[in-house]
Amino acid sequence: MFSAYVVTALAPYVPLEPTAIAALLEAPPSPDLGDLAFPCFHLAKELRKAPAAIATELAERLRAEGASGAGSPVAEVTAAGPYLNFKLDRAAVGARLLSDILTQGDAWLGSSAGAGRTVCIDFCSPNVARRMHLGHLRSTVIGKALARLHEAHGYRVVRINFLGDWGTQFGKLIAAWKRWGDPAAAAVDPIAELQRLYVHFHSIAKEDPAVEEEGRTWFKRLEDGDPEARQLWAWIRERSLASMKSTLSLLDVGFDDYNGEAFYEERNQAVVRLLAERGLLVENEGAQVVELESMPPCLILKADGATLYATRDLAAALHREEVYHPARSLYVVDLGQGLHFRQVFATLEKLGAPWAGGLEHVGFGIMRVGGKRLRTRAGDVIYLEDVLQQSIDLAREELLARSPGMANLDEVARAIGVGAVIFNDLKQNRQKDIDYDPAEAVSFDGETGPYVQYAHARCRNVLRKARVGECAPVPHPAYTGAPEWSLLTALARFPAAARDAMQRCEPHLAARALLDLAKALSHFYHESPVLRAEPGAREARLALVAATAIALRRGLWLLGLEAPPMRDENT
Ligand code: ARG
Numbered sequence: 001m002f003s004a005y006v007v008t009a010l011a012p013y014v015p016l017e018p019t020a021i022a023a024l025l026e027a028p029p030s031p032d033l034g035d036l037a038f039p040c041f042h043l044a045k046e047l048r049k050a051p052a053a054i055a056t057e058l059a060e061r062l063r064a065e066g067a068s069g070a071g072s073p074v075a076e077v078t079a080a081g082p083y084l085n086f087k088l089d090r091a092a093v094g095a096r097l098l099s100d101i102l103t104q105g106d107a108w109l110g111s112s113a114g115a116g117r118t119v120c121i122d123f124c125s126p127n128v129a130r131r132m133h134l135g136h137l138r139s140t141v142i143g144k145a146l147a148r149l150h151e152a153h154g155y156r157v158v159r160i161n162f163l164g165d166w167g168t169q170f171g172k173l174i175a176a177w178k179r180w181g182d183p184a185a186a187a188v189d190p191i192a193e194l195q196r197l198y199v200h201f202h203s204i205a206k207e208d209p210a211v212e213e214e215g216r217t218w219f220k221r222l223e224d225g226d227p228e229a230r231q232l233w234a235w236i237r238e239r240s241l242a243s244m245k246s247t248l249s250l251l252d253v254g255f256d257d258y259n260g261e262a263f264y265e266e267r268n269q270a271v272v273r274l275l276a277e278r279g280l281l282v283e284n285e286g287a288q289v290v291e292l293e294s295m296p297p298c299l300i301l302k303a304d305g306a307t308l309y310a311t312r313d314l315a316a317a318l319h320r321e322e323v324y325h326p327a328r329s330l331y332v333v334d335l336g337q338g339l340h341f342r343q344v345f346a347t348l349e350k351l352g353a354p355w356a357g358g359l360e361h362v363g364f365g366i367m368r369v370g371g372k373r374l375r376t377r378a379g380d381v382i383y384l385e386d387v388l389q390q391s392i393d394l395a396r397e398e399l400l401a402r403s404p405g406m407a408n409l410d411e412v413a414r415a416i417g418v419g420a421v422i423f424n425d426l427k428q429n430r431q432k433d434i435d436y437d438p439a440e441a442v443s444f445d446g447e448t449g450p451y452v453q454y455a456h457a458r459c460r461n462v463l464r465k466a467r468v469g470e471c472a473p474v475p476h477p478a479y480t481g482a483p484e485w486s487l488l489t490a491l492a493r494f495p496a497a498a499r500d501a502m503q504r505c506e507p508h509l510a511a512r513a514l515l516d517l518a519k520a521l522s523h524f525y526h527e528s529p530v531l532r533a534e535p536g537a538r539e540a541r542l543a544l545v546a547a548t549a550i551a552l553r554r555g556l557w558l559l560g561l562e563a564p565p566m567r568d569e570n571t
């Protein structure tokens with residue numbers, strides 16, 4: 001961050017903490033005035049002086065005591081009314097930033113803020129026995145980005161897929177399989193067969209209550225540990241997991257922990273006992289609940305003694321604390337489940353769990369395709385795999401049109417197509433509902449993943465053509481030019497954006513900074529010659545391109561996108 005130079009220069013002279021100074025710095029109205037400005041209004045009260053007088057005095061002191069001027073990263077400080085304007089030694093600070101990026105390479109961007117600490121991220125977490133659909137996309141994409149953002153900041157990350165692998169639907173599936181199951185079809189495509197059975201079960205059960213009853217009986221047998229029921233359940237889960245993993249491999253996501261609702265079903269009784277011991281369980285219309293302030297009670301046991309979603313989430317939270325002892329525990333689940341998580345967290349608070357404050361519901365809005373809200377219960381389910389495949393196909397068409405001789409076309413098309421879907425999601429505030437327009441998302445122009453991926457590939461192509469080896473940037477006047485300086489500024493801002501994105505669980509802050517970087521790069525290419533620049537400027541700009549390539553690659557990685565080379569075999 002370039003502002004750090006100003007903070008360091010100014011801190012000894014003002015009664016403010018460095019972080020407070022940093023927060024007050026702004027961009028002057030015109031770059032001719034300076035690179036950063038400090039408003040002195042905030043000091044007027046404490047120093048009992050007019051802001052303009054404070055600015056004049058501070059400027060003089062900084063100059064007199066050598067906090068600015070030749071040899072210092074702050075080249076010039078001037079007072080302009082109530083503002084202090086700072087001009088940086090752009091050539092020197094630019095070269096320093098670039099050396100930093102180039103020496104660290106792919107280790108650049110990040111910190112050790114989370115060293116020795118663990119973060120659990122519960123994401124994806126689909127209900128099994130069905131193919132993954134569009135509704136599972138956002139959690140998976142946001143969760144993956146949050147995992148990488150935390151990893152880059154030194155955390156140990158535990159990726160948890162809390163499978164929805166328990167519940168009455170398993171009784172129905174088993175009953176349907178016993179009656180109408182087709183082993184041949186199941187051998188070919190088990191998930192399709194399970195989905196067929198589920199639909200069929202419901203259509204028959206509507207007319208025939210005996211069938212519904214059969215489903216209930218099988219679920220009861222499953223709960224009681226009946227071997228046949230258990231075996232069929234395990235088969236359904238195992239096949240679902242295999243299908244899920246194949247979809248997830250397209251998104252390059254893996255998990256450390258697949259303990260789902262079934263796993264916690266066995267631990268539920270401990271939760272019930274604990275709540276009862278603490279006197280928190282209350283009877284409410286036959287059910288056992290925990291009463292909470294300013295929200296509906298948390299349901300723990302139904303009247304028939306069956307446990308609920310909240311019971312299992314309580315069991316899971318207690319277990320995760322025991323096993324992983326996380327500093328942060330994130331639940332990347334749609335905003336529709338907001339109340340559920342508030343109830344679960346509040347119940348843990350009631351239990352006096354001191355770690356409950358580390359639990360966060362990272363909620364997100366709905367995803368629409370072409371303006372239509374996704375309906376999961378209707379027949380028109382959009383499968384996740386199809387969404388990705390369609391985007392990959394569009395990317396391939398686009399690539400063929402742009403550079404027919406592209407090497408590794410299939411690989412690049414996959415990286416671009418999948419990246420388009422991911423970036424379309426992450427560039428927007430997660431709380432908002434988002435629209436997915438396949439053609440728009442995959443376009444190489446506009447605020448898209450492919451635009452950023454292309455910017456990266458372009459850097460690599462320039463560096464390849466220049467045949468540069470190691471770059472060791474030195475201060476050069478080329479860095480003072482407006483396009484160069486805005487690119488340097490975009491680079492300098494990126495680490496703070498990544499840190500904020502991690503802390504606030506807002507990947508879009510990093511995505512936005514990445515777009516700014518790619519845009520600054522395009523502007524720079526447009527304005528300043530690189531390969532054809534004169535010696536000196538050429539090396540200086542090549543170092544800028546090399547550092548930008550690293551930053552773009554790192555940024556794409558953080559968000560879960562690949563950075564494929566895009567090289568035309570004909571050039
Ligand atoms: N399986 C749930 C669903 O599909 C999401 C689970 C989210 N994670 C959790 N710990 N509750 O709605």
